[in-house]
Amino acid sequence: MTTSAPIRLLLADDQALVRGALSALLGLEADLEVVCEVASGDAVLEAVRLHRPDVALLDVEMPGLDGIAATALVRKEFPDVRVLIVTTFGRPGFLRRAMQAGASGFVVKDTPAAQLADAVRRVHAGLRVVDATLATDSLIAGESPLTARETEVLQAARDGSSVAAIAQKLFLSEGTVRNHLSAAIGKTQAANRAEAVLTAEGNGWL
């Protein structure tokens, strides 16, 4: 393939500096072309409609829609667009949810820069790209043991809200909130609400 058409890329990352830097990095490759950059998950679908990239590089942590939700939307409307997730944190749950949403690859931000272009090419070729250590972690951590309500309550507890505040926000009784929290604490093997939040976040369960 001496001069076949370049792979068209969409870049989504909320940090402009990182976005621009990644663009510069990938722009150095002759067979890659960044055709569009967006800063939020909400803008991804619209941009895909307009530019029809071959591969979309999405960050997980973004304002509005996160990368995983954006992945699901893109894959639903454009099944031939491959999605490569790039993220800061190697949360096991993120990997699982990203793959379920239809992502073709998952790259952590502390992988060597030289491998990113290869990952893009592999994904474009229809292969799956997954960090090895993260994959094993994902198997170990497994799916979230928390029920829908429990995760909801834990999310509400992330900012240090009191039981009363959580109850009011979710239209629940205080006792019920305490029960859900207690269950979440037990399932995360924590001693605390705060610890439960931390380990749940670490596993990508929130």
Add this chain to the structure above:
Amino acid sequence: MTTSAPIRLLLADDQALVRGALSALLGLEADLEVVCEVASGDAVLEAVRLHRPDVALLDVEMPGLDGIAATALVRKEFPDVRVLIVTTFGRPGFLRRAMQAGASGFVVKDTPAAQLADAVRRVHAGLRVVDATLATDSLIAGESPLTARETEVLQAARDGSSVAAIAQKLFLSEGTVRNHLSAAIGKTQAANRAEAVLTAEGNGWL
């Protein structure tokens, strides 16, 4: 300055992908040259000794020494090396501490990529580069109202440890720990230990 010597840069960021991408971005500029990349704060000083860069680009959040501590070390031994701090989070306290440590500039990672090269040039020319909105935030938030002990206790409380655990770790009485926590909660205008941790972190007081 048609063909004067290029500005020699050192790059420090723990995320290899970002590091490489920034290197690619800055490498596009004719008058800039990245002479060294490191992944941790501990490696910065050694690298400066070896390569004698003109400007050091340091991330704040790094394993080992953070960017601010590294700044202090570099400036102490090599006062003619300018330091430009790059960080994800616009914590007001970070800015203050970075400047006190001798940094010449402070750039948040969601500034446009095009401005980074200019920031480097300005810093190299002896000017100071500071994000405007962040500067005002820094003035509003002011210095940390927490005493040394109080910050220490709050740091120990970040992972959701109980009072007993904190007391044991810091060799204090449980009552003392509770008193320090109570003081910290009051000063941060929080209702909770968790809230206190959150707002203290948000202001860069930890």
Add this chain to the structure above:
DNA sequence: CCGCCCCGCTGACAAATGTCACGGTCGGTT
């Protein structure tokens, strides 16, 4: 020298939190 602040400790108290047992509804499975 005195006052002021930080530090460390104690004791006591009210409030919040975590746990348990229990009862009830609802939807899906066997």
Add this chain to the structure above:
DNA sequence: AACCGACCGTGACATTTGTCAGCGGGGCGG
């Protein structure tokens, strides 16, 4: 139909947490 699990709620209980007052010591500036 019987069963199970998730869900919502109640009440009670032990523990933890947050607050307050008070005591002593040490350092620092007026």
